[in-house]
Amino acid sequence: MDNDVIVVGSGPNGLAASIFLARAGLKVLVLEAKESPGGAARSMELTLPGFIHDAGSAIHPMAAGSPFFQSLDLWRFGLEWVHPPVPLAHPLPDGIPAASLLRSLPATAALLGRDAGNYRRLMEPLVSRWRQIAGDILQPIPHLPRHPLPLAQFGLRALLPAQALIRGYFQEEPARALFAGVAAHSFLSLSAPASAAIGLVLAMMGHGPGWPFPRGGAQSITSALVACLRAAGGQLECNAPVHSLADLPPARAILLDVTAWQFLRLAEGRLPSAYRAVLERFRHGPGVFKIDYALDGPVPWLDETCRRAGTLHLGGSAREVAASEHAVSTGRVPDHPFVLAAQHTLFDSTRAPAGKHTLWAYCHIPFGSSFDMTSRIEAQIERFAPGFRDRVLASHAMGPAQLEAWNPNLAGGDINGGASTLWQLICRPVLSPTPYRTPLPGVYLCSASTPPGGGVHGMCGFHAARAAFADVFA
Ligand SMILES: Cc1cc2nc3c(=O)[nH]c(=O)nc-3n(C[C@H](O)[C@H](O)[C@H](O)COP(=O)(O)OP(=O)(O)OC[C@H]3O[C@@H](n4cnc5c(N)ncnc54)[C@H](O)[C@@H]3O)c2cc1C
Numbered sequence: 001m002d003n004d005v006i007v008v009g010s011g012p013n014g015l016a017a018s019i020f021l022a023r024a025g026l027k028v029l030v031l032e033a034k035e036s037p038g039g040a041a042r043s044m045e046l047t048l049p050g051f052i053h054d055a056g057s058a059i060h061p062m063a064a065g066s067p068f069f070q071s072l073d074l075w076r077f078g079l080e081w082v083h084p085p086v087p088l089a090h091p092l093p094d095g096i097p098a099a100s101l102l103r104s105l106p107a108t109a110a111l112l113g114r115d116a117g118n119y120r121r122l123m124e125p126l127v128s129r130w131r132q133i134a135g136d137i138l139q140p141i142p143h144l145p146r147h148p149l150p151l152a153q154f155g156l157r158a159l160l161p162a163q164a165l166i167r168g169y170f171q172e173e174p175a176r177a178l179f180a181g182v183a184a185h186s187f188l189s190l191s192a193p194a195s196a197a198i199g200l201v202l203a204m205m206g207h208g209p210g211w212p213f214p215r216g217g218a219q220s221i222t223s224a225l226v227a228c229l230r231a232a233g234g235q236l237e238c239n240a241p242v243h244s245l246a247d248l249p250p251a252r253a254i255l256l257d258v259t260a261w262q263f264l265r266l267a268e269g270r271l272p273s274a275y276r277a278v279l280e281r282f283r284h285g286p287g288v289f290k291i292d293y294a295l296d297g298p299v300p301w302l303d304e305t306c307r308r309a310g311t312l313h314l315g316g317s318a319r320e321v322a323a324s325e326h327a328v329s330t331g332r333v334p335d336h337p338f339v340l341a342a343q344h345t346l347f348d349s350t351r352a353p354a355g356k357h358t359l360w361a362y363c364h365i366p367f368g369s370s371f372d373m374t375s376r377i378e379a380q381i382e383r384f385a386p387g388f389r390d391r392v393l394a395s396h397a398m399g400p401a402q403l404e405a406w407n408p409n410l411a412g413g414d415i416n417g418g419a420s421t422l423w424q425l426i427c428r429p430v431l432s433p434t435p436y437r438t439p440l441p442g443v444y445l446c447s448a449s450t451p452p453g454g455g456v457h458g459m460c461g462f463h464a465a466r467a468a469f470a471d472v473f474a
Contacts, residue, residue, distance in 0.1 A: 002250045003029045004473070008242045008266075009257025009447065011039025011409065015225040016068055016458030017255045017446045020465035022234035026473060029251075030234065033241035033408065037226055039257070040407055040415060041456050043217025047294035047394040051358055052351040054218040055292070055398070055406065056415070057456045058342045058360045059311050061205035063221055064212050065134050066457040077224035077231070080215040084310030084347045087211035090181050091303045091384040092173060093316045098303040099174035101182070105207040115175035122169050123203060125153045130208035137201065138459040140435055140451040141426045154204075158197035159422070162190040165199075166318055173317055179203070180321040181313030184338050186420050187285045187364055189329035190322040194422040211311060213342070216350050221456060244268055245443065253442045253468045257461065259409050259417045260429040260449040267440065275430070275439045282429040282449070285420060286328045287400040287413020289373040290362040294393045298357050299343060301385045310347065314339040314380045328364045333371045337363035339380045356393070368400050368412040409447060416454025417447050428453060436464035437471070444468045 004026035007018040014030060015037070022028040036042060040056030047053065063069055064081055088101040102108045105127050109116040126133060132147035133154050145151040157165060162183035170176045183190055183199030205211070214220035226236060245266050248254060256263055260282045264271070271279075301307050315321040315338035324334040341361040345352045352358050363377055374397055381388045398406065400413025409417060418424055428435055428451045435451060436444045446464030448454045 003027045004251060005029070005253045005255065005468070006031060006248055006251040007255045007257065007446070009033070009039065009409070010037035010236060011257050011447065012041050012063070012221065012225065012456045012458045013446050013448065013461035013464075014039070014255070014257030015222070015229060016461030017257070017465040018234050019072065019225065019229050019232060020068075020462055021253075021469060022229055022232035024469055024473070028229075028234040030229070030236040031240040031242055032236065032238045035238055037236055037238060038219060038222030039409060041218040041222050043219035046292045046396040050353040051294040051356065052217050053292040053358055053396070054344070054360055057218050058344070059211055059213050060218070060221065060456055061202060061209060061211045062455040062457040065130070065205050065209035066459060067135050067138065068458050068462040072228050074221070074224040074228065077227040079220055079224035081212035082215050082347050083210050083212045084308065086305055086309040087206050088311045088313065089303070089306045089309035090178050090313040091301065091306055092177055096173055098305040099178040100305050100309065101178060101203060101206045101211070103207060103210050108207070112175045113172050115170045115172050118169045119175055122157065123207065125150065126200060126204040127207040130204050133204065134208070138452045138457060139463060140428070140433055143433055154200065158200050159194050160196045161192055162195040162199055163322060165196040176318035177316070177321065180318035181315060181338070184315070184321055184325050185340075187328070187416065188421065189326045191326070192329070192421065194425070198420065213310060213344055213348070215348050218456070242266065245270070245440070253444065253472045255444045255446045255461070255464055255468060257447045259411065259447055260445070261411065262408060263438070263445055270440060272439050278430050283419045283421070283424065284367045284412050284414045285416050285418060286364050287367050287369060288362045288403070288415055289365050289371075289377070289397070289399050289413070290403065291374060291377055291395055291397045293359040293361070293395045294352070295357040295359060295391045296393050297355070297391050298346060299359055299381070299385045300387045300391070303384065306384065310342060310344070312341040312343070314341060314384055325364065328366060331366045333365055333369060333373070334363070335376065337365075337373060337376050337380060339363045339377050341381070365400070365413065367414060370399060370401065372397070372399070417449035418453070420453055425451070425453065434467050436467045442472055
């Protein structure tokens with residue numbers, strides 16, 4: 001019997017879409033190009049036997065807070081969240097104690113000295129309504145919000161450049177650097193409009209669902225989603241690359257967990273020129289350079305708080321973080337990159353042999369750059385953890401070219417399926433209340449190139465599947 005639905009790609013969004021449609025009683029087949037499902041949410045022994053590394057995503061506030069994933073009760077399929085005692089630490093220069101984001105908003109504020117009151121004023125209205133705000137922002141922007149007041153409180157602050165928000169709210173380095181670090185997840189210059197948005201979302205999620213990671217690796221999210229799909233009757237085939245829409249077996253709906261640029265290639269001239277022109281104008285974000293380490297012991301951080309943190313932001317002062325992100329946004333390789341790191345094995349012994357540890361780290365670089373950032377990343381780690389290099393047993397680096405070979409959605413090292421500029425958050429990849437719909441009847445885009453964009457949350461897949469169901473099957 002023919003399938004009702006074919007989903008191309010088994011990243012978090014492809015799996016979310018396929019689960020939604022399989023649970024609606026449809027016959028769903030997922031075709032995945034690679035040997036294993038999960039896209040950029042996969043874990044593997046990249047260095048030495050017994051060391052499990054998250055080759056892509058590693059820290060999952062968006063997955064833990066995703067309204068769709070929450071509705072699936074993924075714990076029933078083996079997913080277990082690990083919450084480090086300190087979700088995020090940001091070590092500082094000149095002997096200033098590290099700034100940290102704790103799960104508790106009052107406890108975080110209490111560590112911010114003269115900025116305590118302002119941090120609470122900034123975050124309390126968001127944190128107290130994080131579920132409503134997350135529901136409203138994790139959908140296409142042209143949609144009418146269900147909770148306009150909390151969303152307006154968020155939006156007024158989110159539209160600011162991060163540097164303007166920092167200047168307006170904070171006087172001292174810990175709060176300034178802490179916010180600069182979370183805002184830098186946007187891959188935007190911190191002087192760009194709306195570069196505060198991601199910082200506010202991530203800080204809000206840190207105080208809401210937390211910044212946890214899955215026991216066993218990001219792969220555990222994928223394994224739980226695949227188990228959930230199979231329980232709903234869906235099927236998954238790996239080693240099944242799709243080179244053209246024309247090659248697909250018959251189905252009433254096709255959902256594509258591929259980027260906007262891959263869609264142009266898969267559709268092979270079948271798209272109307274106006275739509276094609278919009279997709280051709282869609283811009284990539286910068287790339288990443290990623291290193292995984294197998295270590296002989298924990299990272300020897302100078303600051304005690306860093307030894308209890310799941311995530312580390314290594315970039316020094318707010319000014320230094322801004323300089324690094326500004327360099328990347330203007331096409332330059334930063335001399336002192338802002339490094340994002342995670343140390344899972346301190347809190348999850350399943351990922352390394354007894355007494356051994358891993359470190360996951362990446363920094364931003366210009367799109368498609370082939371520059372080897374290894375020594376610059378290691379210099380940032382050594383700056384806050386002298387002796388780190390002596391603990392390294394093995395390492396594995398991936399620049400943009402290697403990331404793309406591993407997962408075609410990561411072309412040029414862009415991990416978000418397109419830049420997260422204000423314009424591209426609204427037009428992702430087209431301006432429409434249903435940007436998942438394409439001009440080809442029954443064909444939908446469901447990857448991070450659609451709203452709400454990058455991250456492991458499955459909400460692009462969920463919204464695309466809802467649109468496909470309403471159009472084709474309702
Ligand atoms: C190094 C790195 C670090 C990251 N860190 C985090 C993090 O800590 N937290 C977080 O939330 N997010 C993080 N992300 C981002 C997150 O992983 C992605 O935004 C998310 O995986 C996007 O999901 P997706 O389903 O849209 O695409 P992907 O996960 O990229 O999956 C796409 C899938 O489609 C398949 N595919 C593509 N083309 C075809 C084809 N023609 N035929 C068949 N199959 C095809 C691919 O092989 C892949 O399996 C990170 C990503 C990377 C690379």
